[in-house]
Amino acid sequence: MSDAYLKGRGAQKNVHNRFQEGEHIPDLEFLEYCHVEGEEPAKNKTRYVPVFPKTIVNKVNSPDVGMSHSMNPYQGCEHGCVYCYARNSHEYWGYSAGLDFERTILIKKNAPELLEAKLKSKNWKAQTIVLSGNTDCYQPAEKKFELTRKCLEVFLKYKHPVGIITKNAMILRDLDILKELASAQLVGVNISVTSLSEDTRRLLEPRTTTIKKRLETITQLTENGIPVNAMLAPIIPGINSHEILPMAKAVSNAGALAIGYTVVRLNGAIADIFTDWLEKALPDRADKVLNQIKECHGGSLGDSRFGDRMRGEGVFALQIKRQIALARAKHFKNKVFPKLAVEKYQKNIDNQLRLF
Template sequence: MSNNLPYKNGRGAQINPHNRFFSQEKGDDFDDIDPAEEPELKTKFIQVHPKTIVNKLSSPDVGMYYSLNPYQGCEHGCTYCYARPTHEYWGYSPGTDFERIILVKQNAPELLEEALNKKSWHVQPISISGNTDCYQPCEREYKITRRLLEIMLKYRHPVGIITKNALITRDLDILEELAKLNLVAVSISLTSLKEELRRKLEPRTATSHKKLETIERLTQHGIPVNVMMAPIIPALNDDEIFSIAEAVGKRGALSMHHTIVRLNGPNGEIFTDWVTKNYPDRAEKVLNQLREMHGGKLSDSRFGTRMKGEGVYALSIQRQMQLAKKRFLPNLPFPRLRTDLFTRPDTSGQMKLF
């Protein structure tokens, strides 16, 4: 696809790379859209009905046992998103398709309840949004995440949430009840305090100011918040480690973690195109420093190093994070979610005799 096409404002990816796994992609889903209406800027929602919804994770890098994603694809359009390649498994491109074709898993709450009722169920925190954001804009209409949280409270099951959208505050009533039982923890992704960068990098997320307000509101309601400065991108936001730590510390965040951007699979092409168009004066510097941290490549698939990078520059970032957290964040352990409160409600309508 030509790099001379008009810039798609409101989209992260500016290209739509060919799906590596299919000779024909599911572009026919858009045959009903007038080409004059610029289909790259329109979002389509497709209801799907998977057979399972909870995934067991084996990666030592993510710190999660289970993940659950009510949506596939993400309206937020974060240019760097590591989940983009997963859209190829559904027959779509990881580029603009990822942010304009959203698969809605309407039966996710029923599948979750089915999983929790299995005798073999092993109680460990379930992370909602291990892949795509459960509070992306379409959640306002579909309310799948809210229904999932209602089930978590019903079963007294521990849950973690990762989001970069202020919409999470809509569910403060449920989150507060879960927090009273030490059953919920929230991670807010905050990549930059520079709005110009934020709009280009992740065009449909909440503003930086709104994210800070969200952290404050959650903590005021007793909900523990971790902040993810994820990802750190050299020559773009690596100068904000201390300012972000200070800002989130003032709003009550208990902890802060980071990752280095990892351009897995087709993300290398998507990000290279984006950074060249948006920051031509420093694009080569950004890409070269990423290669330095990932063994000469834009991505690294090795556990242990793929999220943090290696080398002098990666070490410098790690030390800055340590100093920033020591200076601006409380020296308190992040609460460990309880697993001993789990219960299966009696849905038979009969009183249990024993």
């Protein structure tokens, strides 16, 4: 690992925002001064910025992600996963996809109210809405702001189906609401597991729940009747691709009913961020990893083609696909992840309550 490695963060620098004309370039003399004086050239603390969007539920047009609608109470994510596809979206808010993404977190303070307005809308028809189609709804900010919990209360009130994607054990805080939703078949949880190695986890996802705790979370959710799908994602050739079968066995033993996967793709600014991280964190294998990722995406680090971008192509992608198929046959035989009950949605709950 390079001496310049910034511990506790995924990205190791800020990259230029493609929507801005100006570019911030650190002064070399200032950096040298900081080095000599033992000072940090920039604050590495996380800051929270309140925002008030006009809408919160987003229609998902991609056929690759398995959801029709998503919502994100937070923009940016302190977990700092270096490969995260959501980094590019931070540029739309005027920030860098690099360190800004994990150090400047936008708090959508009116998210519960916007969600309730959507569910009460006369034009809305029940379709599963997924919390965290972009950034983790149980990232550290949730402990302070509790927007995810408040949104779950709205889903429960209207008996509306909700999916959750997270890699944080904080979800167990909301077991009381999740159990009520699960009793009506209104919730499904997706827990991300990227490696069984803590060393790998700390490098790839520096501020996430430990692997041990993640597996325990799957078990506790399962024991409380809440269905769990484990997302083995992303699979990164040369970093965690050798762990597919062990990971599948571990999550199945923990209680997961199914697994999903994606092959890493490094679109937009993420290619620069990931390459810089790789050269600092794992310099001995940087070229190998980058070349194998390119092999999965037609010679490019990124891939925007519907149908191919999440699974990849070529020899390495085929090997991953076959390992996933073997893992499902070996560890998930006779397991079924349930469909959520969209028919239980009660749009006019407020009017009904007025009758009593």
